[in-house]
Amino acid sequence: MRRRDFIKKSAGAGMVAGAAFSIGGFKSFRAVKENDKYDMVAVMGGNPDAMFDLGIQELGGIGTFVRKGQTVVVKPNIGWDVIPELAANTNPLLVKRIIEHCLKAGTKDVYVFDHTIDNGVNCYKNSGIEKAAKSAGAKVVPAISEKYFQEVEIPGGIKLKKTKVHELILEADVFINVPVLKDHNSTRMTCCLKNMMGVVWDRGFWHANNLNQCIVDYALFHKKPALNIIDCYNVLVKHGPQGVSKADVVQMKSQIITTDWVAGDTAASKMLGVETSRIEYIPMAHKLGLGNMEIDQLNIKRIKM
Amino acid sequence: MRSPFLRSFRIFFSALIFLCFLVVFSDFKYLIPSKYINLLLSLQFVPSILKFHDLGTLVTAGFSAVLILTIITGRTYCSFLCPLGIVQDISSRIGGRIRKKFRRYGYKRPFTILRYTILALTLAISLIGGVWLLTLLDPYSIFGRSVTYFIKPVVITINNFFAWILEKFDNYSLSHITISGFRLLSYAIPAAFMLLFGLLSFMKGRLYCNMICPVGTLLGLVSKVSLLRIKFDESKCTKCGRCSVGCKSSCIDFIQQKVDVSRCVDCFNCIKICPDKALSYGIVRLKKKEHVVDPDKRKFVAGALAMILGLPGLAKGQDKKTPVPQNASTVPENRTTPVCPPGAGSIEDLKKDCTACSLCITSCPNGVLIPAILQYGIEGMMLPVMDYHKSFCTFNCTRCTEVCPTYALRPLVLEAKKLTQLGKVNFIKDNCIVKTEKTACGACSESCPTKAVYMIPYEGNLLIPETNVNICIGCGHCEFACPTKPYKAIFVDGNPVHQAAEKPAEEKSDIETPVEFPF
Numbered sequence: 001m002r003r004r005d006f007i008k009k010s011a012g013a014g015m016v017a018g019a020a021f022s023i024g025g026f027k028s029f030r031a032v033k034e035n036d037k038y039d040m041v042a043v044m045g046g047n048p049d050a051m052f053d054l055g056i057q058e059l060g061g062i063g064t065f066v067r068k069g070q071t072v073v074v075k076p077n078i079g080w081d082v083i084p085e086l087a088a089n090t091n092p093l094l095v096k097r098i099i100e101h102c103l104k105a106g107t108k109d110v111y112v113f114d115h116t117i118d119n120g121v122n123c124y125k126n127s128g129i130e131k132a133a134k135s136a137g138a139k140v141v142p143a144i145s146e147k148y149f150q151e152v153e154i155p156g157g158i159k160l161k162k163t164k165v166h167e168l169i170l171e172a173d174v175f176i177n178v179p180v181l182k183d184h185n186s187t188r189m190t191c192c193l194k195n196m197m198g199v200v201w202d203r204g205f206w207h208a209n210n211l212n213q214c215i216v217d218y219a220l221f222h223k224k225p226a227l228n229i230i231d232c233y234n235v236l237v238k239h240g241p242q243g244v245s246k247a248d249v250v251q252m253k254s255q256i257i258t259t260d261w262v263a264g265d266t267a268a269s270k271m272l273g274v275e276t277s278r279i280e281y282i283p284m285a286h287k288l289g290l291g292n293m294e295i296d297q298l299n300i301k302r303i304k305m
Numbered sequence: 306m307r308s309p310f311l312r313s314f315r316i317f318f319s320a321l322i323f324l325c326f327l328v329v330f331s332d333f334k335y336l337i338p339s340k341y342i343n344l345l346l347s348l349q350f351v352p353s354i355l356k357f358h359d360l361g362t363l364v365t366a367g368f369s370a371v372l373i374l375t376i377i378t379g380r381t382y383c384s385f386l387c388p389l390g391i392v393q394d395i396s397s398r399i400g401g402r403i404r405k406k407f408r409r410y411g412y413k414r415p416f417t418i419l420r421y422t423i424l425a426l427t428l429a430i431s432l433i434g435g436v437w438l439l440t441l442l443d444p445y446s447i448f449g450r451s452v453t454y455f456i457k458p459v460v461i462t463i464n465n466f467f468a469w470i471l472e473k474f475d476n477y478s479l480s481h482i483t484i485s486g487f488r489l490l491s492y493a494i495p496a497a498f499m500l501l502f503g504l505l506s507f508m509k510g511r512l513y514c515n516m517i518c519p520v521g522t523l524l525g526l527v528s529k530v531s532l533l534r535i536k537f538d539e540s541k542c543t544k545c546g547r548c549s550v551g552c553k554s555s556c557i558d559f560i561q562q563k564v565d566v567s568r569c570v571d572c573f574n575c576i577k578i579c580p581d582k583a584l585s586y587g588i589v590r591l592k593k594k595e596h597v598v599d600p601d602k603r604k605f606v607a608g609a610l611a612m613i614l615g616l617p618g619l620a621k622g623q624d625k626k627t628p629v630p631q632n633a634s635t636v637p638e639n640r641t642t643p644v645c646p647p648g649a650g651s652i653e654d655l656k657k658d659c660t661a662c663s664l665c666i667t668s669c670p671n672g673v674l675i676p677a678i679l680q681y682g683i684e685g686m687m688l689p690v691m692d693y694h695k696s697f698c699t700f701n702c703t704r705c706t707e708v709c710p711t712y713a714l715r716p717l718v719l720e721a722k723k724l725t726q727l728g729k730v731n732f733i734k735d736n737c738i739v740k741t742e743k744t745a746c747g748a749c750s751e752s753c754p755t756k757a758v759y760m761i762p763y764e765g766n767l768l769i770p771e772t773n774v775n776i777c778i779g780c781g782h783c784e785f786a787c788p789t790k791p792y793k794a795i796f797v798d799g800n801p802v803h804q805a806a807e808k809p810a811e812e813k814s815d816i817e818t819p820v821e822f823p824f
Contacts, residue, residue, distance in 0.1 A: 042822055081701050109475070117752060117786075119671050119699050121335075126701070142480030185760045186739075186747025186768050203748075208788035210744035237816045239756050247811040251818055270823040273816055278766055280745070295824055302822050 039298040040258040040267065046305035048094035048233045051255040055229075056101060058301050059257060065226045068106035070173035073113070074098055074138065075225075076129055077180045077195055080242050081118035084128045087234035087249045088242050090180040092132035094231050094255070098178060099136035110138040111168050114198040117242075120144035141168060149201040152221065159209045160217035164201040169223055177225035177261065181232045181268045183240030183248075187211060189279045190241050191268040192228045192261035193219055212280040219261070219290045228264045230256040232271050262291025263298055307585040312573040315384055319391045326388040330452035330663075331460040333482055335670045339707035342664070348386055350520050351443040352710035355436070355658050359712040372527060379531040380524045383514055383570040389444035390514060390521075390570065392451075393506035397553050400507035407508050411546075413555040415515065415568060420522045427519040437684040440660045441494070442519050445710075447502065449662035450495035450676075450687065457667060458484045485695070491676040494687060510553025515568045525567035534589050535569055535576070537562040541583035548575035548584055643680035644691040644728045644779060644799035647698065648706035648714035651802040652681060658713035661687035665705035665714060671696045673781065674705065691727065693781030693797055698727070700754040700780060723754075726806040728779030728797040730757055730772045736794035739769040749783035749795045755809045758783050758795065770795065775807045 041058045043051040056062050066072050076090035084092055099110045112133040116123040120143065124130040130140045142148065149164035169175060179195035187194060196218050197203050206214035232254035239248045252271060258264040262285045269276045276282050276293060286293040325345050329337060346352060353367030371382050383390045401408030423442070430438045440446060461482050468479035505513040514521040528534070539562055549559040552575055556568035576584050642652070646665060649655040666674040666689050673696040674689040681688055689705070691698060703722050706714045717725060738746040743764065750758040750770050757777035760768035772795075779797045787793040 042824075044819070044822065081699060119702075121670065122699060122701065139475070139477055141477045145481040145483050147481045147483075184747070185750040186745040188768075204786070204788035207746045207748040207786075208738055208742075208790075210742065211747075212745055237814045239759075241751050242754065244754070244756050244809050245811045247813050250814060250816050254819070254822075267824045271819065273823070280766065300824070 037299065038301040039260055039292075040256060040263055040295070041301045041303065042254065042256050042267065043303045043305065044252075044254045046253065048091040048231060048255065049097035051233075051253075051305065052094055052097045052101070052229065052257070054303055054305065055255055055257045058303070061105070062098075062101040063105045065176070066102050066105055066107050066174050070107050071109045071111070071171070072102050072107050072174045072176060073111045073168050073172040074102070074133075074176045074178055075169075075195065075199060076112065076114060076178040076231075077182075077190075077198060078114035078123050078127050078129050079117045079198060081116075081122040081126050082243065083126060085234065085246060085249070086243050087180065087236045088182065088240075089123070089127040089129065090178050090231045091233050092128035094229070094233070095129050095178060096132040096136045098176060098229060099133055099138045102176075103137050107174075110136075111141050111172060112138045113141040113143045113166060113168060115143040115166065115201065115203070116198070117203075143198075146201050154217055154221050156220045157217035158213055160206065160214040163205070163218065165221070165223075166199050166201075169199050174226050175223060177228045179228070179230055180236075181230055181252075181271060182236040182243075183238050183272065185240060187215070187279060187281065188274050189265070189269050189272055191230060192225075192264045193281055193285060212284060215281040216284045216288065216290070219285055220288070225261060226259070228256075228258050228261045230258075230264055230268055232256060232268065235272065237272065260291040260298070262286055262293050263295050264291075266293040266295050267300075307576060307582055309577045311586060312577045315571070315573055318385050319394065322386060323388060323391040323395075326448065327452060327456070330449055330667050331457040332668070333457060333461050333464065335668065335704065339668075339704065342668075342708050343710070346445075346664075346708075346710035349445040349710060350382065350387075350524075351439060351445060351660055352662065355660065355711035355713070359658060359715075371524075375524050375527045376531055378533045379528040379566060379569060379571050380521070381571045382524055383511075383521055384572045387444050387520070389448040389502065389518075390511070392448060393502060393511060393513060394553070394572070396503055396506040397510045409550050410510050410552050410555045412549045412552075412558045415556075415565060420516055420525075423517060424519045424522040435656050435684055436658065436660060437656075437686075439519070440687065441498075442517065443660045443662070444514075444518050444520055446660040446662035447495070447498050449664055449667070451499045453663040453667040454492050454495050454676075455499060485672055485675075488675065488678075490678045491687065495676075510555065511568075511570055512555070514570065515554055515556070521570075522567075528566050528569070531566065532588055533586060534566050535564045535571070535573075535584060535586055536589050537564070538583045538585065541581045543581050543583075545580065547578050547580065551575060551578045640796060640798055642728070642799035642801050643677065644693070644781065644797055645681075645803075646674060646689050646691060646705050646714055647703065647722050647725055647727060647803075648709065648717050649803065650715065652685075652799075653801075655688060655713055656681065656685055658711050659688050660711055660713075661689075662710065663687075663689070664708050664710060665689050668704050668708045670702060670704060671699045673698050691781060691799075693784040694793075695785075697752070697782040697785040698780040700778075700782075723778065724806050724808060726778050726800060726804040728777075728781075728799040729774045730777045730779070730783060730795060731798055732758070732770055732772045732795050733792070734769070734794070736789050736792055737769065738789060738794070739763055739767055743767065746788070748786040748788055752782035752786040754778075754780065754782065755806070757806075757809075776809045778806045 041055045043055045076095045078089050080088035082088045102110045133140050150167050151164050153162050154160050179191050182190050184190040193215050232252045234249050235252045236243045237250045256267050265282050266276050329342050347367040350368050350371050357366050427438050461484050465481050468481045502513045546559045549557040554568045556565035645652050645655050673691050675692045676687045677690040680690050703717050706717045750760050755776045757773050758770050761771045763769035781797045784793050784796045787795045
């Protein structure tokens with residue numbers, strides 16, 4: 001069902017760009033699944049940008065996931081009005097490097113946005129992400145008004161049947177998820193799957209209607225990230241997801257890159273030292289086949305710099 | 306001076322001032338640094354009196370500069386510096402264009418009793434019973450409210466239109482801004498005043514300034530001793546009456562060849578109109594004749610000046626209380642007190658100094674401030690109040706305290722603001738999603754910048770909020786984020802007097818930097 005959806009979507013997108021691209025898009029999807037040596041690459045010991053350079057190389061470069069002429073959304077976590085050192089937002093250096101890779105691979109446009117929790121203008125500015133993304137050549141797009149969000153249906157959603165999603169998630173060809181690993185006060189961890197709360201308008205609905213279920217429901221939505229790049233450079237290990245002071249941050253100098261966001265979240269939970277089963281949305285997503293939490297079964301490339 | 310340049314200079318200068326005010330009050334991107342706003346507002350009469358009353362330093366004494374200016378030049382303030390005066394000039398001009406009748410003013414007798422009664426009442430009530438009447442009548446504040454509530458939405462609409470067009474071309478440099486909803490009750494008074502001064506100026510020139518405005522009346526009194534004023538050259542005047550017809554203050558009696566200096570706002574229109582060059586602006590030699598002394602008026606002027614100059618003395622007794630640390634007190638579950646903005650010190654202090662110009666409301670990047678309806682009582686109408694259902698107070702922001710021209714909101718350095726407790730958090734467990742739905746939520750705790758709201762283990766794998774009021778600063782983010790309806794499970798009850806919050810404790814985690822991958 002979902003693959004059929006994907007084919008429909010890529011065909012639809014292809015029709016706009018030209019029929020040739022639609023077949024190309026489909027082929028590339030197959031190629032990723034068949035030729036991919038690793039399910040996950042984990043890097044440790046370098047700066048965020050250097051770790052990404054190394055990690056993405058192991059997956060065949062960013063060109064495996066984005067193609068020439070495509071539009072890309074890079075979705076970091078920019079939720080909080082804090083400086084980069086407090087680690088409540090994705091590391092700006094990493095965001096910048098990802099954009100540079102995409103543009104170098106010939107993508108047409110790279111967009112960056114997040115529906116922030118704190119004041120949107122302040123978050124974009126104080127996180128350092130707006131500046132970093134713009135300097136790399138991306139378009140930083142506002143998400144402060146409901147006008148930018150369009151209602152979509154989530155087939156199979158139990159609690160979340162409909163939600164308003166940022167128009168660029170719907171319009172862009174490829175979507176790259178760039179969460180930062182953090183402690184979370186109620187779900188115990190926020191990473192790949194929970195980062196999706198920043199692409200919808202009404203977050204309050206999720207909180208009011210079984211947060212864990214809504215996170216899993218949204219993961220059913222057809223527009224899934226082609227790649228998840230988890231920033232574990234500075235990790236907020238308590239008082240998350242916002243943090244209070246630098247005492248809440250532990251420098252882990254790590255990064256996890258994977259196409260499987262459930263596996264990504266599982267690996268991240270181990271970094272954070274939280275029992276994976278206690279992060280309820282991970283086993284729930286696993287059961288629905290949204291990814292694999294049995295990461296021992298996966299082919300993981302571990303690199304130490 | 307007879308030069309028509311005087312009038313051109315007045316128009317140029319006032320247009321510039323007007324533009325600055327318009328930009329400051331409709332700056333929806335919060336781009337203008339507060340120091341420039343302070344500079345622009347430093348010469349506003351009523352705000353600077355109130356600021357002086359609080360601070361007592363000469364730097365803030367913009368109003369004395371205005372008084373000196375008035376003693377030398379007459380009511381130039383009303384034409385050059387008062388934004389409401391300039392708006393009325395624009396409105397009269399439009400009125401005159403639309404109906405010729407509106408442009409023909411002619412000499413009218415002054416509304417002596419009315420205007421002095423309003424001035425006396427304003428002064429008396431401000432000294433005894435608080436600034437509520439001044440709040441209602443201060444021309445600067447009336448202007449501020451009009452622009453904030455009625456012009457700014459128009460500006461934002463224009464922005465949104467261009468943002469929409471640019472977006473069609475994949476350009477996101479302008480963002481769509483949501484216009485806050487129209488609040489009938491809190492906008493009623495500003496709307497009524499806008500209608501009043503709008504219509505009066507549209508048809509009758511500066512009638513509002515010479516009949517109602519207490520600042521106009523006060524400066525009118527002062528200008529009776531002014532050095533420079535409009536004067537007749539009796540030998541040249543042919544009594545054609547053009548000056549009188551063209552005077553928007555209706556203060557030129559061309560038959561007697563006299564200008565009522567208490568109503569003249571020095572617009573210099575008459576100088577340009579006069580075909581005989583009989584009118585000029587300059588030093589009037591005092592004539593010995595007809596020097597009628599009105600002892601009552603003199604007493605009034607003396608009294609008024611004494612009262613104004615005496616204000617700083619009074620102020621010393623009313624110093625704002627510095628927040629002192631206080632332990633948590635048992636708070637009732639009901640909202641007992643509205644939350645007043647940072648820097649106010651206390652609700653009482655806010656009422657003493659705030660003229661509801663709405664500059665803080667229009668300047669708040671988070672839009673958490675709204676004009677009060679009856680939250681502070683009838684005398685506190687239109688004063689800024691925090692609305693945590695609409696938004697919350699950004700942790701890293703002191704903008705409202707920076708721009709306040711009256712010192713009702715005192716400047717707070719960021720570190721002090723982060724420890725100023727505007728109110729205290731109250732958790733109503735029986736409303737909480739975690740208890741009622743048995744599902745995870747934590748929206749309040751995740752939003753809390755100090756972790757005054759934190760989570761503790763609850764049934765099964767669930768976590769439920771708990772509060773620590775000692776480190777709560779009352780920013781309202783928890784209340785804003787709480788998704789329960791119609792009643793929130795967590796809310797901030799205002800502190801009538803702001804208090805000092807404790808600094809959140811810092812504790813290193815025992816999680817260490819990994820050397821190996823744990824998977």
